[in-house]
Amino acid sequence: MNNLLAAATTNPWKIYYYIAIFATVLFVCKLILFSFTGSGDSEVLSDFNTETDTDPSFGFFSFQSITAFLMGFGWMGYAALTQFSFGHKMAILLAFAVGFMFMFLSAMLMFMAKKLEKNVSNDKSNAVNKIGKAYTSFHPNSNGQVEIEFNGKLQVVNAVNTTNEPINSFDLIKVVKVQNDILYIEKVKK
Numbered sequence: 001m002n003n004l005l006a007a008a009t010t011n012p013w014k015i016y017y018y019i020a021i022f023a024t025v026l027f028v029c030k031l032i033l034f035s036f037t038g039s040g041d042s043e044v045l046s047d048f049n050t051e052t053d054t055d056p057s058f059g060f061f062s063f064q065s066i067t068a069f070l071m072g073f074g075w076m077g078y079a080a081l082t083q084f085s086f087g088h089k090m091a092i093l094l095a096f097a098v099g100f101m102f103m104f105l106s107a108m109l110m111f112m113a114k115k116l117e118k119n120v121s122n123d124k125s126n127a128v129n130k131i132g133k134a135y136t137s138f139h140p141n142s143n144g145q146v147e148i149e150f151n152g153k154l155q156v157v158n159a160v161n162t163t164n165e166p167i168n169s170f171d172l173i174k175v176v177k178v179q180n181d182i183l184y185i186e187k188v189k190k
Contacts, residue, residue, distance in 0.1 A: 013077070018074075021074070023074055030064050031064070069100065072098040076094050124183065126150045128176070128178055130148055130174070133173065134172075135147045138161035138166060144158075144161065145158055146185060157183055158181075159184070161186070173185040
């Protein structure tokens with residue numbers, strides 16, 4: 001322990017250097033893990049997250065943002081002492097400033113990446129009054145399937161013929177109502 005303190009007082013840049021290397025390796029590993037799995041932090045430091053309605057992995061005090069802080073802190077402290085020849089007090093101030101900037105940017109980038117996730121709702125009530133095609137033949141007042149576009153994509157869904165006339169495959173249909181995720185259709189008159 002005395003050797004570590006002696007090294008820190010004679011070469012304070014080594015502390016920043018080792019913090020920067022360690023944090024950079026952790027940051028890159030976590031970023032690679034996020035890229036391949038798409039998952040953020042499990043429950044790491046979720047107690048510090050102040051927002052309750054969002055994913056705790058993208059809070060300001062997530063593992064990713066803390067490693068970003070340590071990375072910015074270490075590299076700026078190292079550069080301030082070795083490249084810019086600042087004193088130790090100025091190096092600490094600059095290291096904290098850059099560390100907090102890295103922490104903030106990391107949290108913001110992860111938050112924006114999380115917002116890119118697309119939640120596709122399959123609300124079939126959006127299909128009311130839409131025109132589609134019968135995918136199967138329908139006998140009067142019977143079940144079958146239709147091909148219809150709603151919620152931005154073409155889908156084949158279950159439907160019920162509400163009329164007393166048959167509907168053949170590929171006939172145009174119109175959705176008149178949706179109940180219990182079942183489309184109720186009628187044939188489009190020509």
